[in-house]
Amino acid sequence: MRALCWHGKHDVRVDNVPDPGIVNPRDCIIKITATAICGSDLHLYDGYIPTMQPGDIMGHEFMGEVVEVGPGNTRLKVGDKVVNPFVIACGQCFFCGKQQFSACDNSNPAETSDISLTAYGSIMAGLFGYSHMTGGYAGGQAEYARIPYSDIGPIVVPPGVPDEQVLFLSDIFPTGWMAAENCEIEPGDTVAIWGCGPVGIMAIKSAFLQGAERVIAIDHYPNRLALAKKNGAEVLNYHEVKVRAALMDMTAGRGPDSVIDCVGLEAHGLSPDNVIDLAKSQVKLATDRPHVLREAVMAVRKGGKVSIPGVYGGFVDKFPLGAIMEKGLTIKTGQTHVQKYLPQLLEMILEGKVDLTDIISHRLPLNQAPDGYKHFKNDQDEWTKVVLLPG
Ligand SMILES: NC(=O)c1ccc[n+]([C@@H]2O[C@H](COP(=O)([O-])OP(=O)(O)OC[C@H]3O[C@@H](n4cnc5c(N)ncnc54)[C@H](O)[C@@H]3O)[C@@H](O)[C@H]2O)c1
Ligand SMILES: [Zn+2]
Numbered sequence: 001m002r003a004l005c006w007h008g009k010h011d012v013r014v015d016n017v018p019d020p021g022i023v024n025p026r027d028c029i030i031k032i033t034a035t036a037i038c039g040s041d042l043h044l045y046d047g048y049i050p051t052m053q054p055g056d057i058m059g060h061e062f063m064g065e066v067v068e069v070g071p072g073n074t075r076l077k078v079g080d081k082v083v084n085p086f087v088i089a090c091g092q093c094f095f096c097g098k099q100q101f102s103a104c105d106n107s108n109p110a111e112t113s114d115i116s117l118t119a120y121g122s123i124m125a126g127l128f129g130y131s132h133m134t135g136g137y138a139g140g141q142a143e144y145a146r147i148p149y150s151d152i153g154p155i156v157v158p159p160g161v162p163d164e165q166v167l168f169l170s171d172i173f174p175t176g177w178m179a180a181e182n183c184e185i186e187p188g189d190t191v192a193i194w195g196c197g198p199v200g201i202m203a204i205k206s207a208f209l210q211g212a213e214r215v216i217a218i219d220h221y222p223n224r225l226a227l228a229k230k231n232g233a234e235v236l237n238y239h240e241v242k243v244r245a246a247l248m249d250m251t252a253g254r255g256p257d258s259v260i261d262c263v264g265l266e267a268h269g270l271s272p273d274n275v276i277d278l279a280k281s282q283v284k285l286a287t288d289r290p291h292v293l294r295e296a297v298m299a300v301r302k303g304g305k306v307s308i309p310g311v312y313g314g315f316v317d318k319f320p321l322g323a324i325m326e327k328g329l330t331i332k333t334g335q336t337h338v339q340k341y342l343p344q345l346l347e348m349i350l351e352g353k354v355d356l357t358d359i360i361s362h363r364l365p366l367n368q369a370p371d372g373y374k375h376f377k378n379d380q381d382e383w384t385k386v387v388l389l390p391g
């Protein structure tokens with residue numbers, strides 16, 4: 001089959017690779033009908049996530065048709081249309097029992113899980129197409145994919161629903177939803193959201209659906225800010241205003257009730273702290289550039305909530321722990337517990353309570369995926385979300 005493979009920093013290629021097959025009884029194989037490039041894929045593309053190997057198949061946002069089902073899976077049948085969560089979870093361990101699926105203890109095989117044990121003190125769950133630290137599983141930017149624990153993860157969608165309406169259940173809609181849920185939004189709340197990429201836009205939609213009165217969104221790309229505005233947010237361009245001062249002005253000097261970092265470890269901007277982080281990361285003295293997180297912590301009101309869906313990978317410095325303690329902030333974060341949210345969010349889409357398709361800017365055949373990566377990285381203003389079509 002054809003699959004998009006990582007070969008090094010800024011080097012991804014469509015290769016011919018062996019078709020996947022059933023390995024364990026609970027597996028299934030799906031023929032991919034649609035898959036998307038995520039901001040998280042850019043961290044791999046930019047070489048920030050360790051333990052990638054040349055030839056690794058990328059992609060964790062995908063859906064398709066079931067073409068083969070293992071004998072241990074009685075839930076799915078050949079022909080079912082499914083959307084697949086990017087998190088791999090067994091459904092049976094201590095953490096899955098608490099619906100903390102991205103903490104699953106069983107989905108990261110022993111030979112790879114030691115890396116996260118050393119880096120994070122605990123074993124992380126397996127993720128599709130996201131380095132050998134998270135299991136080295138083949139991703140879904142391909143013609144076919146093997147789904148482990150497929151009796152737990154993939155959600156069946158009714159026939160006739162267009163792929164684009166449900167594809168983002170694989171990651172970014174649940175991610176935006178959990179990011180908003182982590183703000184414990186109360187009536188009258190103002191939520192500030194950094195980053196108007198796909199995750200930021202999903203967080204805006206989710207914050208309103210969860211009852212936020214105001215959402216203030218921050219970025220510098222005009223098209224992305226316009227999309228945020230269309231979704232009901234007030235917007236700030238960080239090239240034009242001082243973000244914290246503007247947020248104070250807009251909230252009667254108090255600060256937003258909660259803040260969401262939808263940017264993560266590759267913050268842009270020429271603020272002094274970010275320039276220092278950038279220089280340090282270029283000489284491998286730092287892994288992450290947490291400028292947005294610092295700014296969000298400083299801007300949120302006393303007693304406020306800090307939600308971090310943006311990905312961080314290592315250690316950060318100049319972290320305002322004093323502000324967090326003295327202001328009495330709550331921080332919540334994590335890889336999304338996708339499986340927990342799927343039934344509820346699918347229902348909302350089918351009932352027409354939310355439309356997710358407005359973020360899609362480009363649709364490309366899988367063969368053009370390398371171009372898709374290049375533009376999604378370098379032309380972010382126009383390229384808001386790329387859907388790849390293997391067919
Ligand atoms: N927690 C999870 O499970 C999960 C799931 C999916 C994605 N993510 C992460 O969410 C983040 C966003 O993903 P995406 O697909 O939207 O990525 P993206 O790269 O398309 O968007 C990031 C946006 O942040 C903006 N930005 C950069 N610096 C900024 C600054 N200083 N202030 C304000 N905005 C700034 C950029 O202009 C860009 O529009 C990534 O870190 C991604 O890895 C996490
Ligand atoms: Zn993703």
Ligand SMILES: [Zn+2]
Nearest residue numbers: 090093096104
């Ligand atoms: Zn588990």
